[in-house]
Amino acid sequence: xxxxxxxxxxxxxxxxxxxxxxxxxxxxxxxxxxxxxxxxxxxxxxxxxxxxxxxxxxxxxxxxxxxxxxxxxxxxxxxxxxxxxxxxxxxxxxxxxxxxxxxxxxxxxxxxxxxxxxxxxxxxxxxxxxxxxxxxxxxxxxxxxxxxxxxxxxxxxxxxxxxxxxxxxxxxxxxxxxxxxxxxxxxxxxxxxxxxxxxxxxxxxxxxxxxxxxxxxxxxxxxxxxxxxxxxxxxxxxxxxxxxxxxxxx
Ligand code: PGA
Numbered sequence: 546x547x548x549x550x551x552x553x554x555x556x557x558x559x560x561x562x563x564x565x566x567x568x569x570x571x572x573x574x575x576x577x578x579x580x581x582x583x584x585x586x587x588x589x590x591x592x593x594x595x596x597x598x599x600x601x602x603x604x605x606x607x608x609x610x611x612x613x614x615x616x617x618x619x620x621x622x623x624x625x626x627x628x629x630x631x632x633x634x635x636x637x638x639x640x641x642x643x644x645x646x647x648x649x650x651x652x653x654x655x656x657x658x659x660x661x662x663x664x665x666x667x668x669x670x671x672x673x674x675x676x677x678x679x680x681x682x683x684x685x686x687x688x689x690x691x692x693x694x695x696x697x698x699x700x701x702x703x704x705x706x707x708x709x710x711x712x713x714x715x716x717x718x719x720x721x722x723x724x725x726x727x728x729x730x731x732x733x734x735x736x737x738x739x740x741x742x743x744x745x746x747x748x749x750x751x752x753x754x755x756x757x758x759x760x761x762x763x764x765x766x767x768x769x770x771x772x773x774x775x776x777x778x779x780x781x782x783x784x785x786x787x788x789x790x791x792x793x794x795x
Contacts, residue, residue, distance in 0.1 A: 549580035549766065550707065550750050550773040551790045552606060552668060553780025554636060557587055563781075564590045568597045570783025575603065580773070582790050583634050584780065588622050595630040606634030606668065609642060612655035614662070624663030635660045636775070638690070639670045640713045650693030657694050661702045668707045668775065669694060670754065671734075675714035683712075684733055691737060700741040707750045708734060709775040715755025717777055724764040724771070727753045731770035759785055762792035 559567065564586055571584070583604030586594045595605050611621035627635060637660060638653035648656075653669070660667035671690040673683040687710070695703070710730050712722050722730075731751045739746035753765050754775035765771050773793075779785040 547748060547750055547772050549793045550752060551580070551582050551786070552634065552636075552707075552709075552752065552773070552775045553582075553584040553786050554608060554639070554754075554775055554777050555584065555586050555781060556608065556641075556777060558778075558781060559587065559590070561590060561593070564594060565597070567781065567783055568594055568603075571603055571787065572597070572601055574783055574787050575601070576787065576791055578791060578793065580790065580793050585634065585636055591627070591630050591632065595632075599631070604633040605631055606636065607632050607665075608636050608639065610635040610637060610656050610660050610665070610667075612652050612659060614659065624659040624665055627665060628663045632665055634666045634668050634707070636668045636670060636709070638694075640672060640711060640716060644713075650690065651697075653690075654694045654697035657706070658698045658702070661698065661705060664705075666705055666707055668709050668752070670709045670711050670775065672711040672713050672716075672755070678712065678714060683730060687730060687734060688737060691734065695741065700738070700745060703738065703742070703745045703749055707752060709752040709754045710734060711754035711775060713755075717756070719756050721756040721758075721761050721765075722753070724761075724768050727765060728768035728770055731768065735770050757789060759788035759792065762789045763794075766793050 585606040611623045637656040642648040657667045673686040750772040752773045752775045757774040
């Protein structure tokens with residue numbers, strides 16, 4: 546049985562004070578659920594959030610990770626550095642990184658591998674643009690993005706990875722893929738993996754991301770191939786994020 550997981554991506558939408566308040570709110574309000582939960586603060590706040598989350602069941606993640614293990618890479622943060630602060634997860638290939646910071650299939654695959662090498666679980670984000678959905682090429686895009694990482698890193702490494710399907714047109718827009726639209730792509734992703742390794746396909750957590758809210762989480766999580774969510778905007782409120790976390794069917 547796959548465990549469910551919700552991951553909060555705080556992006557660059559928080560400051561030190563609001564991060565402290567948010568973490569305290571999550572710790573105080575955390576219901577006991579049979580599911581996993583994690584937050585991804587901006588890099589700078591990771592040490593402090595890591596301390597606050599010690600001895601809790603809330604996991605810590607980063608929003609990105611460097612393509613190399615060490616070296617002359619000004620401004621980058623290596624996976625081993627994240628590991629020093631108990632990061633369990635690192636998001637790789639978020640569409641905002643692909644669109645605004647020139648992340649390519651190659652660099653996303655390198656980041657994925659760096660996370661794996663440091664014993665961090667990569668949360669590989671993939672998903673189509675609005676025009677790609679309208680052109681009917683959603684499956685092609687998702688397949689290409691996924692295969693780029695499988696070809697580079699090997700299917701075996703997906704044993705220790707999470708996939709987040711995030712249709713770009715649904716991120717931060719208030720538009721959500723319907724539960725059925727999301728399920729269709731999640732199933733497709735699982736089938737692609739199954740062609741390579743049946744067991745990995747069955748065990749891997751595939752999260753949905755894109756305007757997930759308490760109002761739509763129940764329907765999304767009821768789908769057989771949706772194992773949780775990568776949440777942006779609604780992870781910035783402890784109340785909303787914990788409501789999403791409590792939306793799995795018992
Ligand atoms: P959103 O962001 O929930 O604000 O749409 C999701 C994401 O970017 O991962």
